[in-house]
Amino acid sequence: MPSALPVGGPAPADGVLPEQALTGAAARMFSLYAHIPFCAVRCGYCDFNTYTATELGGGASQDAYAATAASEVTFAARAMEESGLPARTLGTVFFGGGTPTLLPASDLTAVLAAAVAAWGVVDGAEITTEANPDSVSPDSLQELADGGFTRVSFGMQSAVPHVLRVLDRTHTPSRVPQAIEWARNAGLKVSVDLIYGTPGESEADWETSVRTALSYQPDHISAYALIVEDGTKLAAQIRRGQVPRIDDDDHAAKYALADGMFEAAGLSWYEVSNWARTPDDACRHNLAYWRGDDWWGIGPGAHSHIGGVRWWNVKHPTAYAGRLAAGLSPAAGRETLDAGTREMERIMLLTRLSGGIAVNTLSTGAKHEIARLIADELIDPRAAFAGHLVLTLRGRLLADAVVRRLLED
Incomplete structure (x- = not known):
């Protein structure tokens, strides 16, 4: 954190x-x-x-x-x-x-x-x-x-x-x-x-x-x-x-x-x-x-996320304790993610997992990128043909670049 x-x-x-x-x-x-x-x-x-x-x-x-x-x-x-x-x-x-x-x-x-x-x-x-x-x-x-x-x-x-x-x-x-x-x-x-x-x-x-x-x-x-x-x-x-x-x-x-x-x-x-x-x-x-599930983070500076709503607590433990003692939320700020941001984060996070991300959930532009990602040895071709985008070892080393390419459409 x-x-x-x-x-x-x-x-x-x-x-x-x-x-x-x-x-x-x-x-x-x-x-x-x-x-x-x-x-x-x-x-x-x-x-x-x-x-x-x-x-x-x-x-x-x-x-x-x-x-x-x-x-x-x-x-x-x-x-x-x-x-x-x-x-x-x-x-x-x-x-x-x-x-x-x-x-x-x-x-x-x-x-x-x-x-x-x-x-x-x-x-x-x-x-x-x-x-x-x-x-x-x-x-x-x-x-x-x-x-x-x-x-x-x-x-x-x-x-x-x-x-x-x-x-x-x-x-x-x-x-x-x-x-x-x-x-x-x-x-x-x-x-x-x-x-x-x-x-x-x-x-x-x-x-x-x-x-x-x-x-x-x-x-x-x-x-x-x-x-x-x-x-x-x-x-x-x-x-x-x-x-x-x-x-x-x-x-x-x-x-x-x-x-x-x-x-x-x-x-x-x-x-x-x-x-x-x-x-x-x-x-x-x-x-x-x-996977984008829900969690509540307790403690100073802790972050929380429920259903696309994200918030974070005040950083200093003294301020944190004081707000709770007064019956107030210790949150310092909050944001509600729009659909585009949630989709970007979904791709960014699921791509890092060995189970990968389902190809049929990607945009048309991202699907068109798959052949080039295979050619560049960044994703597993067998997994892609089976419907999932899964990083190779080289792809894991360049995971951020793979995500950028999937989001460029």
């Missing part, structure tokens, strides 16, 4: 949604995202809306945060009911950050319990928390599992100490397998996150990180290219020449290397940056984003 908020119109203080949000709502999955904005230290590459404990106080403090977040759950449930939305149980819940596991496990389970009380959860719901390997213990992970969590996503990023230092990651690589073992003993599914393309990371370094991650036999791996955001410590270091600039060719080579290693180890890609051991191990919460 980038720290800069979009520009939109005003959001109503009561949180009530327009009629557009109701159309087709019963057929869409409903999810909850809970943003936990605390970190022990700010990583040099991070542009997310996070704060260290010393930066905050009052209702925004770590001690008070669970109750504040639970109050937004209550607000959200009331706003949805007053909007006339059909009653729906939660299909997925995802706690992200920040570092959610900086809070006591009892706080996270309390927020989850508030959500379950408000909406309920479907049988077999996926309930995930992100975690740093050094922010968990056997007892905390067992408490999360006992409280309803089913999955933990560890921010491994790299197995190479000098790469972790550039990223300002605080954990030691040896802590990762220990944390994964604890999670498994608690009955939790395990995902690990990796980052490639860090300045100074060699191809051998990256291969070491991938091989090490695979040795832990996770259910799921996410691998993201490092993006240098303006205003971050890393951006300043690159600008001053203290670390090398990002290289797109290096990114492409490392993506291809990882994809081959993941596939050989039995993990298949299901989204451009995500691989799962089985279809059931794919992150259902993120699939809800890519």
